[in-house]
């Protein structure tokens with residue numbers, strides 16, 4: 286089944302962000318203003334097919350209410366991609382994660398863009414831009430594992446050291462269901478503005494080479510309005526937003542209410558986030574300090590925010606965090622009345 290075909294045009298996607306877009310944060314974003322499509326954090330297939338599998342499962346964890354979720358994979362061994370894709374498509378992973386029958390991922394994405402040194406040194410992720418034979422083997426092995434049951438996509442960059450549109454042509458020759466392009470090279474990391482004009486060039490290549498491949502553009506988008514404009518300007522099927530969600534958790538709303546949300550409401554949103562984190566990761570699967578990167582989203586832009594943030598970031602448990610937040614809410618209510 287190809288859920289991607291039924292998405293609106295343009296569609297809006299929450300970017301995969303390691304240690305950020307776990308099931309908890311995806312649910313928080315969906316509760317504010319839902320995206321049309323979500324990705325898991327990238328998960329290593331070589332680890333999933335090893336004795337360490339159970340530890341990596343947290344990267345794939347999701348709940349039944351998360352409908353349009355793509356599993357993003359990375360690794361180096363094509364056979365492990367094949368096995369993992371097969372186990373995703375036949376529901377093995379969803380069952381292992383405790384999901385009810387019929388509840389599954391809607392696709393598999395291959396990470397061919399992560400610029401991190403360790404991944405590149407191992408010849409994985411963005412290093413595949415320079416190793417087309419292995420990239421091809423990985424794509425074909427994953428396709429074999431999926432066996433037409435779920436759509437296959439790739440997320441990549443515009444090149445490794447230089448912009449290289451032959452890489453995009455190569456990927457388009459693989460008749461993928463979707464191709465997401467982060468508009469920078471690996472060398473550029475996140476240091477220069479995304480080259481949206483080149484993402485537009487990729488759309489023209491798609492029109493020539495692989496009409497059925499959906500193209501999603503990504504890089505520096507801060508609002509849904511901006512996303513809509515870029516989609517129209519470059520004829521894109523979808524727009525992916527990553528870091529923009531740190532400035533506005535309602536970034537997918539047609540009109541975001543974020544600027545007018547009161548400090549109290551922001552604190553309440555963080556309290557809900559922490560509570561969901563505590564309810565989800567009961568066995569310390571994610572250390573408490575991973576919450577710190579979210580704190581500034583909510584505890585920001587009001588008197589005393591910096592001091593409150595410092596106290597919250599020092600907290601050693603979710604209980605402690607919840608106590609501080611509840612005490613702050615009580616104090617605010619007392620002052621107001």
Ligand SMILES: Cc1cc2nc3c(=O)[nH]c(=O)nc-3n(C[C@H](O)[C@H](O)[C@H](O)COP(=O)(O)O)c2cc1C
Nearest residue numbers: 300301302303326327440467504505506526527528
């Ligand atoms: C903290 C962080 C973690 C990321 N992890 C992933 C990942 O697991 N998989 C992936 O394809 N991209 C990952 N990315 C890249 C984003 O998906 C996205 O391509 C990039 O942030 C550019 O989009 P933006 O400007 O909208 O943030 C990560 C980015 C950040 C900031």
